[in-house]
Amino acid sequence: MTIAQRLAGRIAIVTGAGAGIGRAIAVRLSQEGAFVACCDIDAAAAAETAAMLPVAGIGIACDVANEASVAAAVEAVADRAGGIDLLVNNAGIAGPQEPALTTPLDGWQRTLAVNLTGTFLMSRACLPSLIERRGAIVNVASALALVGWTDECAYGPSKAGVVQLTKGMAMDYAGRIRVNCVCPGAVRTPMLESTLPADADVEATFAEYGKIHPLHQRLAWPEEIADVVLFLGSDDASLITGVALLADAGFTAG
């Protein structure tokens, strides 16, 4: 089988690469020839993903919500690999599964800090290198950035912010770098599992949950989202910037 190498020689950073969608993205980019720096707040998980890559990469401990941690991680990648061609801002947390009335302030703030501020901090740190190398940013937002949903008081706004940050950066750096985001529907990952009540029957709940997707009638696999990130990060998306691409099997089409 011919393995297409769409990112041969490129240097990529994937945040939140220790699990779920981020791990699938890291593996997918590596399959296409990229050197992938796997960043995660969980250092062991980052290293575990790095060890799975078909092309050599590295694992780095990094809290995207912490300015100093971000600076150190980006510097480590630049030192090791020489620059950055592709930044995938995937790190995210589900936050409190609550409506506004019962959402605690610290839960609200942490959700905004990781999902939105983290995307800003990582982008800002990588921009000089990305601009120099005419690179690209792909953010992982969510379909819940675009539609209202119950008990997502902090998560929804954090992801709506990511969509708008995507468009703003696309305008600021138009013609130099491309900035896009993918808006997945519900994806089968540790994060999604963490939103279930402790006593839930995981399989039964996920089977029911999957029905929000008119197509396939199941949850997405992380690999299905990774394919979309690969496209947006590749030269095949050379004319695409400022876009929020839905990968939600028709969830928000209706």
Place this chain on the structure above:
Amino acid sequence: MSIVAGRFAGRAVIVVGGASGIGAATVSRLRAEGARVWIADRVEPDGGDTLFIRGDITSSDDVDRAIETVEATAPLDVLVNCAGLPAPGTAAETDDPTWQRLIDVNLSGAFRATRAALRVMQPRRSGSIVHVASDAGLVGMAGQAAYCAGKGGLVHFVRAAALDAAPHGVRINCVAPCFVDTPMMRAWIAGQADPVAARADIDAEQPIGRVGQPEEIAAAIAFLASHEANFVTGVALPVDGGVTAR
């Protein structure tokens, strides 16, 4: 551009409006990735083509026959519809024949092609359909009343048709390109009072400082048509250098 070797190996594809511009670029791209691609168009591509089917998208008979022609050889996996025409003019100055012709080709044509493809794809529970809409289908544009209506209608038709086709395992999406350097754009520029200035103005109006190339639209169409977009349906993907992001 990065040809993905073998991504469409063994696939049967029809590109309606495949004789020129974005359609022709899509034919080349999908053939390079291993697909067997039929071209349905009113006019034959330059130099001819062994898989050419002559037909007009305003005729349901022609459209149905084109799909049957492919099916006689291979089960259709992908329909790409690039057929479209421009119709500049404000609402106040657009006459009935101009409006009706635009809707008949750009909107009703997309419906006819979708219907014909779904008839063969749905029973097999597989297939992918990609239409070429426009950024004019996502935002209003001055002096393009009929064109915006047709493309906006197409974007919304894609959403509704995608929901209907979802339980049958068929995906339907569209791309929304900005100005693309094709015969359609060149004809429009040639019709302006000062064509050279018009071309420079168009480039300057784009956030990225240039119009698109047909190959860039074809690359996005190839993605949406492929298994790599398995969780993507009912979307309008702007391929527009940021025009609709602002």
